[in-house]
Amino acid sequence: MTDHGARAATPELFAFDHLSAGYGDAIVVEDISVAIREGEIVSLLGRNGVGKTTLIAAAMGLVRMHGGRVRLRSGDISRTPAHRRAALGLGWVPQERRLWPSLTVDEHLECVQRPGFWTVGRARELFPRLGERRTHRGGELSGGEQQMLAISRALVTNPSLLLLDEPMEGLAPIVVDQLTDALRAIAANGAMAMLLVEQHADLALALSSRALVMERGRIVHDGPSAALAADRSVLDHWLAVA
Numbered sequence: 001m002t003d004h005g006a007r008a009a010t011p012e013l014f015a016f017d018h019l020s021a022g023y024g025d026a027i028v029v030e031d032i033s034v035a036i037r038e039g040e041i042v043s044l045l046g047r048n049g050v051g052k053t054t055l056i057a058a059a060m061g062l063v064r065m066h067g068g069r070v071r072l073r074s075g076d077i078s079r080t081p082a083h084r085r086a087a088l089g090l091g092w093v094p095q096e097r098r099l100w101p102s103l104t105v106d107e108h109l110e111c112v113q114r115p116g117f118w119t120v121g122r123a124r125e126l127f128p129r130l131g132e133r134r135t136h137r138g139g140e141l142s143g144g145e146q147q148m149l150a151i152s153r154a155l156v157t158n159p160s161l162l163l164l165d166e167p168m169e170g171l172a173p174i175v176v177d178q179l180t181d182a183l184r185a186i187a188a189n190g191a192m193a194m195l196l197v198e199q200h201a202d203l204a205l206a207l208s209s210r211a212l213v214m215e216r217g218r219i220v221h222d223g224p225s226a227a228l229a230a231d232r233s234v235l236d237h238w239l240a241v242a
Contacts, residue, residue, distance in 0.1 A: 091159030101139030116158025
């Protein structure tokens with residue numbers, strides 16, 4: 001796990017500076033200041049409805065900003081549209097997957113791929129099932145296969161920061177195990193930072209080096225994942241973990 005000294009020496013990749021954002025006039029996340037460094041794996045935890053998905057959406061420019069800034073490699077991207085943020089290095093795996101029902105697996109990947117380590121071939125190696133289903137359309141895939149495709153679609157854009165919003169939600173345990181192994185493989189490559197929103201706290205903490213906890217639209221905890229995993233009283237307090 002990355003210690004504080006090592007993290008401080010790693011260049012900053014992405015940051016929220018006093019961000020407040022929401023939907024219409026409603027402010028959902030308020031005064032968020034947090035930075036993610038190159039190659040850092042960060043889990044974002046909290047009960048349902050505290051603002052985690054809104055924060056991920058704010059990173060992609062998909063909600064209304066009420067204050068603060070969003071920065072990528074020190075450049076202000078607060079007013080940059082979502083498609084440009086993707087081109088600049090943000091990869092997004094939305095909670096609802098947002099696949100194109102009429103496109104095949106290969107077409108999903110080929111139409112967005114950009115040069116870099118993650119190619120369509122490497123995505124198929126990561127998820128062999130996608131190779132078997134390469135000619136099937138998005139609407140013909142199972143839930144687990146759709147999630148594999150959603151992750152692969154983000155990977156082949158070769159982002160600097162991968163944003164994952166509840167990637168394990170509603171999936172069978174065997175599929176969760178497969179996706180967990182895949183995320184470990186992505187993290188082990190070391191070239192990509194990740195911000196992982198996940199209700200399975202123990203799983204998220206095992207995958208990440210650092211953990212953020214949200215409550216009522218604010219960050220209330222920021223520290224090493226291993227320390228939080230070891231302190232069940234803190235987990236109980238913020239996450240109602242039994």
